[in-house]
Amino acid sequence: MTAHPKLRHDERAFPDVASVAMALQPSYPVYCLRPRMLQATARHFIETFPGEVLYAVKCNPHRLVLDALYRAGIRQFDVASLPEIAQIAESWGEAVCHFMHPVKSRAAIASAYKVYGVRSFAVDHADELRKVIEETDGATDLTITVRLATPPVEGVVFHLASKFGASVEEATEIVKAADERGLATGLSFHVGSQCRNPAAYALGLRRVGAVIAGSGVAPRIVDVGGGFPADYVGHAAPALERFAETVRAGLREIGLGPAVTVFAEPGRALVAAGCSLLVQVQLRKGSQLYINDGIYGSLSEFQKGALMPGARLIRLGGGASERLEDFALGGPTCDSEDVLQGSYRLPADVREGDWIELDGVGAYSNAMASHFNGFHPDTFVEVYDEPPARAP
Numbered sequence: 001m002t003a004h005p006k007l008r009h010d011e012r013a014f015p016d017v018a019s020v021a022m023a024l025q026p027s028y029p030v031y032c033l034r035p036r037m038l039q040a041t042a043r044h045f046i047e048t049f050p051g052e053v054l055y056a057v058k059c060n061p062h063r064l065v066l067d068a069l070y071r072a073g074i075r076q077f078d079v080a081s082l083p084e085i086a087q088i089a090e091s092w093g094e095a096v097c098h099f100m101h102p103v104k105s106r107a108a109i110a111s112a113y114k115v116y117g118v119r120s121f122a123v124d125h126a127d128e129l130r131k132v133i134e135e136t137d138g139a140t141d142l143t144i145t146v147r148l149a150t151p152p153v154e155g156v157v158f159h160l161a162s163k164f165g166a167s168v169e170e171a172t173e174i175v176k177a178a179d180e181r182g183l184a185t186g187l188s189f190h191v192g193s194q195c196r197n198p199a200a201y202a203l204g205l206r207r208v209g210a211v212i213a214g215s216g217v218a219p220r221i222v223d224v225g226g227g228f229p230a231d232y233v234g235h236a237a238p239a240l241e242r243f244a245e246t247v248r249a250g251l252r253e254i255g256l257g258p259a260v261t262v263f264a265e266p267g268r269a270l271v272a273a274g275c276s277l278l279v280q281v282q283l284r285k286g287s288q289l290y291i292n293d294g295i296y297g298s299l300s301e302f303q304k305g306a307l308m309p310g311a312r313l314i315r316l317g318g319g320a321s322e323r324l325e326d327f328a329l330g331g332p333t334c335d336s337e338d339v340l341q342g343s344y345r346l347p348a349d350v351r352e353g354d355w356i357e358l359d360g361v362g363a364y365s366n367a368m369a370s371h372f373n374g375f376h377p378d379t380f381v382e383v384y385d386e387p388p389a390r391a392p
Contacts, residue, residue, distance in 0.1 A: 016385035020278055021314050021355045029293040029377040030278040031366060032357070035068040036384060038274035042072035045228075045270060048240050050248050051262025054078040054098055056226050059267025059363050060275070061087060064380055069270065070095075078226075078265040082108040089116045096120075100188070100223075100265065102147050102164045103128060109135040122147050122188060124166045126174055133181065144178040145186035145221055146171045148207050155197030156227070157306050160190050168207055172214040179217045186221030186263075187211055194268060194307065195227035196238055198246040205247070209254030222256060223263035230272035232360055233308040240269070268363040275362030276387055277377075278314070281354045287327050289350065294331015294338040296372040298365040299358070302340045310359035311344040312388045320347040320354075329356075333373040359388045 014020045017032050024030065046053050055069050056078040070092060079085045080101040088095050098120040099112050112118035113136045123129045124147040136142060149165025166174060171187065178185050187208045191200035201224055208222055224247055229237035251262065277298050283290040295303040302308060313320050325348045331338035346356065369377055 013382035013384070015383070017276065017278055017357050017383055018314050018316075020381055020383065022316055025316075026278065026355075026379070027280055027292065028379060029280075029298060031062075031298075031361075031377065031380045032276045032278055032383045033062075033064050033068075033362075033380055034274050034276075034384070034387065035064070035071075035382055037387070038065065038068035038271060038362075039072040041274060042069050042074055042270050045240060045264075045266055046073050048244050049264050050244055050251070051224075051264060052076060054100075054263055054265045055270060056265045056267030057084045057088065058367060060271045060365070060367050062366055062380060063091075064382065065271055065274070065362070066091065068274070074270075076263075078267075082111055085112055085116050085118060098122070098145075098263075100145070100147075104131070106131055106135050113139065119143060120145065120186075123174065124149075124164050125170070126177065129174055129178060138181075140182045143184040143186055143220060144174075145188045145223055146174045146178075146211070148187060148189040148204065148211065150189045150191055150200070150204050150207065153191065153195075153197055153200045153203065155195060156192035156200065157194035159192045161192070165189065168210045168214065171211045175211060175215040175217050175219075179215070184220040185217055186219050186223060188221075188223035188225055188263070190225035190265075191227040193227055194229045194235075196229050196235075198238060198243045200227070201243060201246050202250045202253075205250030205254055212254065219260060221261050221263055222251070223265065226265040226267050226269075228264070228266045228269035230268050230360065230363065232272075233310055235307055237269075271362040272360050273362060273387060275365070277309075277358045277361045277365065279356050279358060281350060281352050281356065282332070283352055284350065287325065288330060289327050289346075289356075290330045290332070291356065292332050293375075293377050294329075294333060295340065296331065296333050296335070296338060297369045297375055297377045298361055299331065299340060300368050301364050302342075303337075304341055308340075308342050308344075309361055310388045311346060312357050312359075313347050313350055314355040314357055321349040323348040332375050335372070357388060 102124040189204035279291040326343035
């Protein structure tokens with residue numbers, strides 16, 4: 001099949017994914033972004049969560065994604081690096097960036113504060129607090145949010161506490177030190193990515209309460225972090241309302257009143273369902289399908305099999321078998337580990353040249369894609385149909 005020249009991401013929108021295959025006949029992967037779904041999901045989160053919503057830019061920093069979220073009402077952003085800060089600040093002057101990476105270079109701290117006007121910084125160690133104070137020239141207009149470690153809990157796919165987070169005792173001392181410098185303080189935690197257990201947020205809030213009691217310092221901000229889940233095959237997420245009610249109850253339990261601003265930092269929950277990936281079958285060997293994207297591109301999260309995207313065949317002209325079989329999907333690189341774990345139910349006669357739409361790949365896909373072996377997915381289009389899991 002002849003490969004057509006790649007589109008720039010802003011050149012064209014399509015009514016549905018089949019129209020993308022028909023028009024482009026792409027031999028390269030194509031991200032199919034659904035801006036209406038992104039906006040609807042973001043609005044639902046804003047309306048449901050009992051506080052302010054910061055989008056975690058690291059999850060998917062593509063301009064089309066950010067545009068959709070901004071149109072939905074997202075005005076604050078959890079940023080992890082100076083390039084992310086620059087991207088947000090140079091796109092929307094009124095947007096607010098919160099530098100929530102607990103460990104930052106001195107140059108990044110100084111530039112964030114002096115060039116981009118960032119006033120909100122996360123720390124999880126006394127030396128990081130000292131760095132922020134020194135690189136902002138002893139500024140007193142800062143909000144220092146101390147990140148607490150949380151224990152592993154059931155129902156979390158990716159635990160994150162092994163790298164970041166202070167103990168209750170450590171956080172208590174950091175809060176006291178920041179308060180003594182006249183700085184506003186906050187407390188945060190991260191329960192882990194793809195958390196399907198609302199109770200994890202209650203445990204985190206109890207640790208927040210312990211620090212408040214131990215330090216005697218009333219926080220300006222309590223940040224329950226990210227971790228809010230999305231739907232995947234065999235991995236349905238509880239309703240967002242359950243998480244919101246757990247957070248409300250946890251805030252009441254530790255006696256926080258309306259003077260405290262509550263933050264959440266969703267990433268996956270906002271964008272996972274808003275983008276699918278159109279890949280092409282390059283070869284079939286029995287039940288093994290070789291496709292043109294893999295774990296070094298858009299699909300690294302699916303390597304271990306804990307999460308699986310939905311999959312449906314797209315064949316121009318139709319006529320695929322109604323009988324389904326299980327297939328393994330192998331990526332395009334020469335690395336033998338470039339195989340998605342798990343099996344995918346597809347028509348039994350799937351063949352070279354067919355396309356497969358992989359649904360629910362809006363989170364940690366293009367953001368984590370590498371150039372390994374020279375492969376790099378970078379083509380975006382907009383589509384306006386429903387994704388496979390929601391199609392009638």
